[in-house]
Amino acid sequence: xxxxxxxxVKKVYGEDVIIPDLNLVIEDGSFTVLVGPSGCGKSTTxxxxxxxxxxxxxxxxxxxxxxxxxxxxKRGIAMVFQNYALYPTMTVKQNIxxxxxxxxxxxxxxxxxxxxxxxIVGLEKYLSRKxxxxxxxxxxxxxxxxxxxxxxxxxxxxxxxxNLDAKLRAAMRVELIQLHKRLGTTFIYVxxxxxEAMSMGDNIVLMDKGIIMQRSSPRDMYNDPQNxxxxxxxxxxxxxxxxxxxxxxxxxxxxxxxxxxNPDAGEDMFRIKxxxxxxxxxxxxxxxxxxxxxxxxxxxxxxxxxxDCDVMIGVDYANLYIxxxxxxxxxxxxxxxxxxxxxxxx
Amino acid sequence: xNPTIEKAFHHVGKWINILLKVLVIICVAFPFVWIISTSFKxxxxxxxxxxxxxxxxxxxxxxxNALASMPFFKYLRNSLFVAFSVLVLQYIIIIPAAYxxxxxxxxxxxxxxxxxxxxxxxxxxxxxxxIYMMFSKMGLLRTFIPLIAPFMANAFGIFLLxxxxxxxxxEIIEAARLDSASSFKILWRIMIPMAxxxxxTIGLLSFISNWNSYFWPLIMTSTDDFRTLPIGVSMLIxxxxxxxxxxxxxxxxxxxxxxxxxxxxxxxQIRKAFTYSGIK
Numbered sequence: 001x002x003x004x005x006x007x008x009v010k011k012v013y014g015e016d017v018i019i020p021d022l023n024l025v026i027e028d029g030s031f032t033v034l035v036g037p038s039g040c041g042k043s044t045t046x047x048x049x050x051x052x053x054x055x056x057x058x059x060x061x062x063x064x065x066x067x068x069x070x071x072x073x074k075r076g077i078a079m080v081f082q083n084y085a086l087y088p089t090m091t092v093k094q095n096i097x098x099x100x101x102x103x104x105x106x107x108x109x110x111x112x113x114x115x116x117x118x119x120i121v122g123l124e125k126y127l128s129r130k131x132x133x134x135x136x137x138x139x140x141x142x143x144x145x146x147x148x149x150x151x152x153x154x155x156x157x158x159x160x161x162x163n164l165d166a167k168l169r170a171a172m173r174v175e176l177i178q179l180h181k182r183l184g185t186t187f188i189y190v191x192x193x194x195x196e197a198m199s200m201g202d203n204i205v206l207m208d209k210g211i212i213m214q215r216s217s218p219r220d221m222y223n224d225p226q227n228x229x230x231x232x233x234x235x236x237x238x239x240x241x242x243x244x245x246x247x248x249x250x251x252x253x254x255x256x257x258x259x260x261x262n263p264d265a266g267e268d269m270f271r272i273k274x275x276x277x278x279x280x281x282x283x284x285x286x287x288x289x290x291x292x293x294x295x296x297x298x299x300x301x302x303x304x305x306x307x308d309c310d311v312m313i314g315v316d317y318a319n320l321y322i323x324x325x326x327x328x329x330x331x332x333x334x335x336x337x338x339x340x341x342x343x344x345x346x
Numbered sequence: 347x348n349p350t351i352e353k354a355f356h357h358v359g360k361w362i363n364i365l366l367k368v369l370v371i372i373c374v375a376f377p378f379v380w381i382i383s384t385s386f387k388x389x390x391x392x393x394x395x396x397x398x399x400x401x402x403x404x405x406x407x408x409x410x411n412a413l414a415s416m417p418f419f420k421y422l423r424n425s426l427f428v429a430f431s432v433l434v435l436q437y438i439i440i441i442p443a444a445y446x447x448x449x450x451x452x453x454x455x456x457x458x459x460x461x462x463x464x465x466x467x468x469x470x471x472x473x474x475x476x477i478y479m480m481f482s483k484m485g486l487l488r489t490f491i492p493l494i495a496p497f498m499a500n501a502f503g504i505f506l507l508x509x510x511x512x513x514x515x516x517e518i519i520e521a522a523r524l525d526s527a528s529s530f531k532i533l534w535r536i537m538i539p540m541a542x543x544x545x546x547t548i549g550l551l552s553f554i555s556n557w558n559s560y561f562w563p564l565i566m567t568s569t570d571d572f573r574t575l576p577i578g579v580s581m582l583i584x585x586x587x588x589x590x591x592x593x594x595x596x597x598x599x600x601x602x603x604x605x606x607x608x609x610x611x612x613x614x615q616i617r618k619a620f621t622y623s624g625i626k
Contacts, residue, residue: 052520073526085517089539098535099525146525 002063002076002153002186003028004049009058011044011210018044019210022058026203031180031187033201035194036233041210042190046156049188050079062153073102075154078147082159084139086131086146093127096146103150117145120179137168144179154186161196173200194234198222206230228253228327237287237298239321242272245294246339249325254315256287256300263314270320271345272297272313279307312345381602385409385595392591408596412582415593417570418600421578428490428563428574429556432497436552440503441545445533447504448511449519459508466501474565481566492566493574497556503548510544511537543618550616554605575601 004026011019019041026032034042047053048060051072059066067075078099086095093114100110118124121141131139140160147155160176161169177200180187191197197204198218206213206221206229214221214230225231225239231253232238243251252270263269274290274297288299290313297313305311317337324330332340379399384392385408386401412418446452447459473496481492514537522532538545560576567573579597583589609616 050520050524052523071526072520072523077524079521079524081517081521083515083517085515085521087518087522087536089536089542098522098527102526102528102531146521150525 004154004186004188005059005061006045006049007059007061009045009048009055009060011041011048011053012056017210019055022210022212024205024212024215026186026188029184029186030203031177031189031201032203032205033189033191033197034205034207035191035197035201036207036213038192039209040207042192042205042207043158044210045207046079046158046188046190049154050077050156051075073099076152077154077156078150078152079156079158080140080143080147080160082162084131084143084163086139086142088131091128091130092123092134092142092145095131095142096149099146099150113149113151114145117148120148120182121145136164137172140164140172148179148183152185154188155183157187157189159191160189162191162193176200194236198234206233224329225253225321226329228323231321231323237300240297241323242292242294242297245343246322246336250330250336251323251327252340253321253323254319256298257285258315258319259297259299259301260314260316261288261299261301261303261305261311263312267314269314269316269344270340271315273310273345274313275310276305276307381595381598384591385599387592389590389592405592408592409600411590412579412593412597412600415582416578416597418575418578420570421573421575424490424572425557425575428493429553431490431494432556433549433553435494435498436500436503437545437549439499440507440548441533441538443499443504444507444511445537447508462499462501462504465499466505470562474562478565487566488569488572490572493563493572496562497552500548500552503552506548507541507544510541514540543615546612546615550608550612553608557605558601 004024006022006024009019009022009024010017022041022045024045034045036042044053048055049062051067051070054068060068062075062077087098090098096114096117097110100113105113114127115124118127121144123138123141123145126134126138126142131142134142140163143160157176161172164172173196176187176189189200197206198221201218203215204218204221205215208229213233214226216224221230221234225234228241228251232241235255235257237256239253239255241251241253243249245252260267260269263271272292272294274292277289277291277296280287282300285300285302286304288301288305290297290299290311292313299313317332317340320332320340322330322332322336383399383401386404386406387398387408388401388403388405391398391402443462447455447462477492477496478487481487486492518536519532522536527535558576559574560580563572563574563577564580567577579594579601582594582597
């Protein structure tokens, strides 16, 4: 078990600055998810921790040791790749064993370790098969076993579930969470999928263009976004952002699922007039897209209203998020509330 | 289109396909059949017109005569020694070179690879005189070195293997690095086993071309101690003042039998190497 610290890490490819200046501490034993759109630098960060790439400048520490010049195999880490990266000419057992053989672990010890991990991931029956004879899920397990058998201080996972079908992905997600609880080791998990990030991590790092936009627990990511980017990245559909409604380029945000359509006249709510454009039934909920004078607003509700009709959109003041001219979150103070009440529709 | 007409077209197409295949087989197989047939004929039968395809009697003596009229086993030993030496030395050079060109990151890689390919494009006929002079000056003509050294680096092999190595996903190599494998171990335990078919094919092609090589050993050797089998067989032509085609063809059969055996044994491997479509 180990903590990881990145200080002033910069990564440049030719002319492109992938990561301008990254500072990040990943606590010992945490399940940290690096999430963001493709090209945001999350995979590069992971690969630098693994030692597959070096930072252009800056330091990377595992515990207290600066590992920038330490070879990948000597960092005490293990990595699971998106396409599993199994050795196709070796059997499952040889795949799992390869790292141990290279580290000159004695045979008896190896056998014991392999037996242990194969029981955990359920591969006992497949040890003599080649990866080509296994299903996607089984290959994923081999990749996991190969990582686990080394008893690493840190597990790195680069989109490990994205090659699996939806059902298997959901099942493996639960298994990975259980595995983390069982091993208690630091997990660093890279994904572009916000659902995966929210459901798996106890700690989410949201990145964009090499910059950390927000770092918090899944709950805070959703309830307490610090900027417009985070607010819109987490949640489906994303948070509605209404601009040009307040002075000083301030904008307001509210989640599609926190809307009430046609609220009672007496309720103390912020109101916008709109017109229902489309209506999608999702089963338990309905997605509405509503045009307003400030642009399109999405609503996700159980409440049913008729298609193609005028509606009043109502949001509790407590569910409104205020962002300043730089798109950073700010307090809903008395002045802003006064301004909101003034522009609220009647 | 009318289904019956479509079916008829399909049928005709199938027959044309078969016919073309048969034509190709005849073209390829005929010289072989001719060699086998001639090797069993009597000398007068090789001269008659129209020629016969099936010999009147099987004259095994032709083989015995061919063996007797040259130091066959000496030539065979020389041939085997040269072909296997080249094979082993080629592997020692090709595999690391291909690895370097496929995976290495160093200055001048493109230029160096270009030079390698250039070597592949220059015909032997251009280089043999200076190379002969060079070996002559070095006093190496009466050794096997002129037969082996020029073929140690096989540009085609480097090219073929490099292409294969480049197809191997980067993640597999990265995974091996994370598994504490050295570059040598990555090459030996992961990349070569994956490229097994290509490695085998390169070896096979190299062995066959060296085994059959005629021009080069003809120029570079002047005594029986270093002559290879193709030279020995060609010398059968004038052994008795007239062209003994039947014995010459018997000699040729002896020459191609090892290659034939390799083909029969490794048939499946060879086809796999040429149809390999990537890594799943």
